Amino acid sequence: MITCETPVYLPFSPSPAGLLCDRVSVQSIVERVGTPAYLYSARAIREAYVDIDSAFADYPHAIHYALKANSTLALLRLLRGLGSRADANSGGEIAVALRAGFAPGDIVFTGVGKTVDELRDAIARGVGTINVESSGELDRVAVLAREAGRVARVAVRVNPDIDALSHPGISTGLKTNKFGVPLQEARQLYARHRGTDSLRFVGVHIHIGSQITSAEPLAQAARSLASLAIELRDDGVTLEHVDLGGGLGISYEGRRTMTPTEYAAAVVPELRRIGLPVVLEPGRAITGHAGALVSRVVDVKRYPDGRQFAVLDAGMTELMRPALYGSFHRIVPVEPRGGVGSHWDLVGPICESSDIFGRDRVLPPVEVGDVMAVLDTGAYGAVMASNYNRRLLAPEVLVDDGQWTVIRRRQTLDDILALES
Numbered sequence: 001m002i003t004c005e006t007p008v009y010l011p012f013s014p015s016p017a018g019l020l021c022d023r024v025s026v027q028s029i030v031e032r033v034g035t036p037a038y039l040y041s042a043r044a045i046r047e048a049y050v051d052i053d054s055a056f057a058d059y060p061h062a063i064h065y066a067l068k069a070n071s072t073l074a075l076l077r078l079l080r081g082l083g084s085r086a087d088a089n090s091g092g093e094i095a096v097a098l099r100a101g102f103a104p105g106d107i108v109f110t111g112v113g114k115t116v117d118e119l120r121d122a123i124a125r126g127v128g129t130i131n132v133e134s135s136g137e138l139d140r141v142a143v144l145a146r147e148a149g150r151v152a153r154v155a156v157r158v159n160p161d162i163d164a165l166s167h168p169g170i171s172t173g174l175k176t177n178k179f180g181v182p183l184q185e186a187r188q189l190y191a192r193h194r195g196t197d198s199l200r201f202v203g204v205h206i207h208i209g210s211q212i213t214s215a216e217p218l219a220q221a222a223r224s225l226a227s228l229a230i231e232l233r234d235d236g237v238t239l240e241h242v243d244l245g246g247g248l249g250i251s252y253e254g255r256r257t258m259t260p261t262e263y264a265a266a267v268v269p270e271l272r273r274i275g276l277p278v279v280l281e282p283g284r285a286i287t288g289h290a291g292a293l294v295s296r297v298v299d300v301k302r303y304p305d306g307r308q309f310a311v312l313d314a315g316m317t318e319l320m321r322p323a324l325y326g327s328f329h330r331i332v333p334v335e336p337r338g339g340v341g342s343h344w345d346l347v348g349p350i351c352e353s354s355d356i357f358g359r360d361r362v363l364p365p366v367e368v369g370d371v372m373a374v375l376d377t378g379a380y381g382a383v384m385a386s387n388y389n390r391r392l393l394a395p396e397v398l399v400d401d402g403q404w405t406v407i408r409r410r411q412t413l414d415d416i417l418a419l420e421s
């Protein structure tokens, strides 16, 4: 049984007929699309979105789904249909959001290291808010907007020096991190650009990290945000919103974790002090549980000391998180064999020893040809894939209401070589 102590909808469930995604047999999809492949449940995405939206129902809010978590067009269209807006982290993500039908005004442009071309383009398109990361970037936006004869809508991203209590690789709110402007400097920045006609300060922004599973750091972030907004109001700056970023974590192990309701309960009292609408930028919490990476066992190896390896046809090229952060994902056989369970290391085919999806996992007997599902890979899975070892990007499939559709075909070698002379 695949369970999660937090009451979320988990789309992948075992059945006598093998693993199901919603009501659809995973094996039947695999037989048609091959492996590796990413499968997503539309229902899980809808439910996760609605859970967050409902949790904030009593406070004015806008959900800007963070495209960086997964920006496949079909998923973006699904989210737009639910009322989501977009958080884009690059010029490419802005372009994809627009193609998915998001209005420019419904996009926040976040991210450290925006290029002049990206900024110029965002200003020309009339992006809703540019979340600026530094005093230099703010100056550049001011000049570019003036040159374009436009007024850029900006928010300053502050770095509150708060420990998100997440993995160091995805914590962004400490003063040792490259993100944002120190809290003490933010007020001066707003003051310095008071009379700049090409800028309109519409918000303040904070994002302290990802996969945050305790409420306190997020409450602290909301407190910092509200306090700064109050100070700016006292300084005569009229803001339209505060942007709390993303970060709400999910349970990868099945243990209880913070729910959207608990998240809202922690931050809304802080936000009420300023009363401005809040922008939320969730990514993982919307698409994470919705996806699984399915992969075939291509080899089985047994060492004399008893260690057993199942070598999969997916690796760090399809799912980088375990190699990058040592992250945990549950792995289940799609059609479990009968027999006694034993310990397995599930590894990828890449020439890197960090290419491991799971160590010492207890699984029923495993044989070459079996298909495994690596769960909770809907966020930061396909988007972080690479062509290392000249491997081809895997297809993506969306399951919706008993039907499934390939929403991104498998890449071909010709797709890649088309870029080369």
Ligand SMILES: Cc1ncc(COP(=O)(O)O)c(C=O)c1O
Binding pocket: 066, 068, 069, 087, 110, 111, 207, 209, 210, 211, 212, 245, 246, 247, 248, 281, 282, 283, 284, 285, 379
């Ligand atoms: C600025 C910003 N907003 C939103 C997100 C989305 O975070 P998450 O997927 O943890 O909700 C990120 C990701 O790190 C981010 O950098």
